[in-house]
Amino acid sequence: MSTATASTPDAHDIxxxxxxxxxxxxxxxxxxxxxxxxxxxVVGLDPDLAVVDALGDGDPPLYEPGLEELMAESSERLRFxxxxxTLADVDCAWITFDTPVDDExxxxxxWVIGHCVRMLAQLPADTLxxxxxxxxxxxxxxxxxxxxxxxxxxxxxFACIPENLRLGRALESFRAPDRxxxxxxxxxxxxxxxxxxxxxxxxxxxxxxESAEMTKHALNGFLATSVxxxxxxxxxxxxxxxxxxxVARGLKSERxxxxxxxxxxxxxxxxxxxxxxxxxxxxxxERNRLPAHVFxxxxxxxxxxxxxxxxxxxxxxxxxxxxxxxxTQHVVGxxxxxxxxxxxxxRRSSSVELCRWLVGAGASVQAHDPAVxxxxxxxxxxxxxxxxPLAAVSGADVLVLCTxxxxxxxxxxxxxxxxxxxxxxxxxxxxxxxxxTACTGARYVCVGTALNSERVSHR
Numbered sequence: 386m387s388t389a390t391a392s393t394p395d396a397h398d399i400x401x402x403x404x405x406x407x408x409x410x411x412x413x414x415x416x417x418x419x420x421x422x423x424x425x426x427v428v429g430l431d432p433d434l435a436v437v438d439a440l441g442d443g444d445p446p447l448y449e450p451g452l453e454e455l456m457a458e459s460s461e462r463l464r465f466x467x468x469x470x471t472l473a474d475v476d477c478a479w480i481t482f483d484t485p486v487d488d489e490x491x492x493x494x495x496w497v498i499g500h501c502v503r504m505l506a507q508l509p510a511d512t513l514x515x516x517x518x519x520x521x522x523x524x525x526x527x528x529x530x531x532x533x534x535x536x537x538x539x540x541x542x543f544a545c546i547p548e549n550l551r552l553g554r555a556l557e558s559f560r561a562p563d564r565x566x567x568x569x570x571x572x573x574x575x576x577x578x579x580x581x582x583x584x585x586x587x588x589x590x591x592x593x594x595e596s597a598e599m600t601k602h603a604l605n606g607f608l609a610t611s612v613x614x615x616x617x618x619x620x621x622x623x624x625x626x627x628x629x630x631x632v633a634r635g636l637k638s639e640r641x642x643x644x645x646x647x648x649x650x651x652x653x654x655x656x657x658x659x660x661x662x663x664x665x666x667x668x669x670x671e672r673n674r675l676p677a678h679v680f681x682x683x684x685x686x687x688x689x690x691x692x693x694x695x696x697x698x699x700x701x702x703x704x705x706x707x708x709x710x711x712x713t714q715h716v717v718g719x720x721x722x723x724x725x726x727x728x729x730x731x732r733r734s735s736s737v738e739l740c741r742w743l744v745g746a747g748a749s750v751q752a753h754d755p756a757v758x759x760x761x762x763x764x765x766x767x768x769x770x771x772x773x774p775l776a777a778v779s780g781a782d783v784l785v786l787c788t789x790x791x792x793x794x795x796x797x798x799x800x801x802x803x804x805x806x807x808x809x810x811x812x813x814x815x816x817x818x819x820x821x822t823a824c825t826g827a828r829y830v831c832v833g834t835a836l837n838s839e840r841v842s843h844r
Contacts (some may be wrong), residue, residue, distance in 0.1 A: 402426070402581065405475040407504055408482030408497075409436050409465065411447045411555065411730075412517065412548050416481045418452060419559040421459035423584035428475065429465045432500060440465045448729035448756060451556050472507040477515065477581065481548070484519045486733075490660040494520055498528055506535045513577055514541050517548045519658070521665040522598035529570070544569045544578055545594045547601035553727015564588045568597025602669075605662035606680065611647035612654045613686040619650040619833030620690075629833020630815055650833035651814030652787075653690040655724065655735040660684070691735065694785060695742055697811055697830055702782060703746075710747030716806070717743050718781035719752035720774055721788020722760075729756040736787035737761065740768050753777035755792050775804050783809040789816035802827055 402425050406417040409431035417429040431437050436446055441464075445452050456463060472478060480501055485493040497518050505514065505528075514532075516525050525545050533540040545568040550558045565587045569575055575591060582589065592600070615636075619629035629650040637644045654660065663680050670677035703711035724734045731737050741763060743750050750768040752760075753776065760770050771777040774796045778784045784805060786793065798820040802808045808827045810817060815831040822829050 402477065403428070403475045404581075405430060405472050405478045407431075407478060407480045407501065408518065409433075409440060409446065410483040411445075411449065411552070412483055412550060413481035414440060414445045414447075414456075415449060415452060415550060415555045415559055416479060416517070417463060417465075418455045418459055419556065420479070421463040422455055422560075425462065427459075427463050428471050429463070430467065430469065430471065430504060431465070432467060434467050437465045437467050447552075449555050450553060450727055455556065469504040469507045472504065473509065475508070475512070477513050478505065478508055479515045480518050482518045484661070486657040486661050490657060490664045492519070492521070492661050492664065494524060498524065498531070501528055502531050502535075505532050505541060508541060510540065512541055513574060513581075514543050515578070516543065516545050519548060519601070519661060520598070522595055522602060522669065525568075525570075525594045525598060542571065542574055543594065544574060545597040547597055547604075552725055552730070560585065562587045564590050566590045566592070566597050566600050568592050568594035570594050602662045602665050605659050606666050606683070608647045609654055609659040609663050609687065610679065610683050612659070613683045613690070615648045615650050616653065616690045616693075616832065617686050620693075622650075622833045623835050626835060627833075630818075630831075632833070649814065650831070652735055652832075653687045653693070655691070655733055655738075657733050660687070691738075693832060694739055694787075694811060694813055698743075698783065698785070701809065701811075701830070708747075710745075712743065713747030715783070716749045716751065716781045718778035718784045718805070719743075719750060719768075720754075720777060720784060720786045720793050721790055722752055722754040722757050723788050726788055726790045731757070731761055734788075737764065739785070739787060740764055744768065751777045751779070751781060754788065755790055775800060778804045780804070780806050782807050783811055786810070786812040786814075786816055789814055793817070794820070798824060798827075 404420055404425045404427050406413050406427060406429045409417065409429045413429060417427050421427040429440065439446065443453060443456055445456065482497045482500060484497050497520060516528065525543050529543045547566055549562055562585065565582060565585065567578060567589050569578065579589060615633055618632060622629040622632060633648045633650060636642050636648050637646055663684050667677045667680045670680065699711060702715050719736065719740060722731060722734060722736045724730050724732060740750055740752060744767045751771050752768050753771045753774050757770065760768055774793060778801055784801065794817065798817065802824055810821050810827065811830050812818065813832045818829065818831055821827050
């Protein structure tokens with residue numbers, strides 16, 4: 386199908402279309418607020434009463450910069466409910482349930498499909514349904530088939546717009562996307578969908594529904610492959626004296642790769658999004674009796690790289706002991722606990738996983754995060770949550786920068802090194818590299834370099 390740009394009417398010309406947003410976690414709350422801002426009457430639905438009540442009070446389920454303020458500004462056009470009967474008078478339904486993922490990155494697709502089938506039963510026949518939830522290719526067809534029995538000959542119409550939000554920059558991603566991938570089952574639905582998307586002023590990449598679903602898998606799979614590739618390359622750089630950050634810069638200068646490539650040496654990807662789509666691709670290949678060597682390699686390589694920080698801390702601080710607690714004599718300062726900067730979610734956070742490992746290895750852990758006010762139950766009592774960054778490094782043998790909040794660059798590095806018992810910084814993504822390496826006597830380690838990686842003696 387072709388590429389087109391939606392028309393861009395003035396805000397006062399937009400019809401008061403009534404849109405239902407189904408599923409109100411991060412994706413749904415951002416979608417609902419942005420659609421209300423665009424001039425639509427929006428009702429957000431979710432089966433979780435606690436989530437609905439909190440949103441009704443202006444409290445989103447996850448912190449997203451600007452979201453709370455946007456909800457307040459758009460409150461006249463935005464309401465929330467648990468009652469599917471409110472779907473009886475809407476013009477369009479937008480499915481935004483976050484797909485649950487377990488610790489092995491397996492997605493609970495049926496949880497989403499089941500909720501959608503029950504809720505969509507209230508829609509008028511022939512209503513357009515947009516699916517943005519993170520589901521495997523074929524899910525829209527399956528949902529369409531299961532809903533068809535509820536509406537007879539005049540069934541619902543389905544389209545797919547894969548989600549493209551980024552934690553910490555979700556409003557920007559929705560309001561001003563690079564482009565919108567839109568898959569339709571019937572060409573006749575394009576005009577209605579283009580009119581609905583017109584306030585976003587974005588180029589639309591039109592395609593079939595299955596192609597749109599597959600584009601999301603392929604995009605995240607490509608990004609995941611890029612992350613795994615540069616981190617494996619970085620491991621070789623550490624061994625041969627090369628600097629992976631310089632290598633990455635060289636790669637990005639190549640026209641066929643480009644400056645926006647996902648080639649920043651650092652932590653393994655976490656949080657479930659990229660891993661979920663790698664899992665979808667592997668499952669789809671297996672189901673169709675096709676090889677999945679690349680996807681399996683990406684998952685295996687990324688899994689191994691998750692332990693990079695642990696390996697470095699053992700190399701620098703660890704003791705050969707028989708009790709399985711090689712870091713008992715050491716204090717570790719942690720900067721950043723959230724999954725990534727710009728959010729307050731700790732779910733699938735590699736920093737939280739590292740803290741658990743450190744406690745198990747016998748270390749004393751002092752942590753700080755600008756968005757975290759209370760530790761999860763698994764860390765409470767074992768990790769000290771400090772009120773500021775300097776308190777987290779006071780008397781510590783090493784600072785580990787886990788979540789690269791911009792705030793941490795504002796802390797004078799001289800004060801950090803003075804507060805540490807030993808001037809050692811482990812910074813996987815190189816966030817503080819320029820500042821720390823400029824200080825005489827500082828020891829610094831990041832992914833892809835062998836800088837100052839000498840073993841640190843006990844206090």
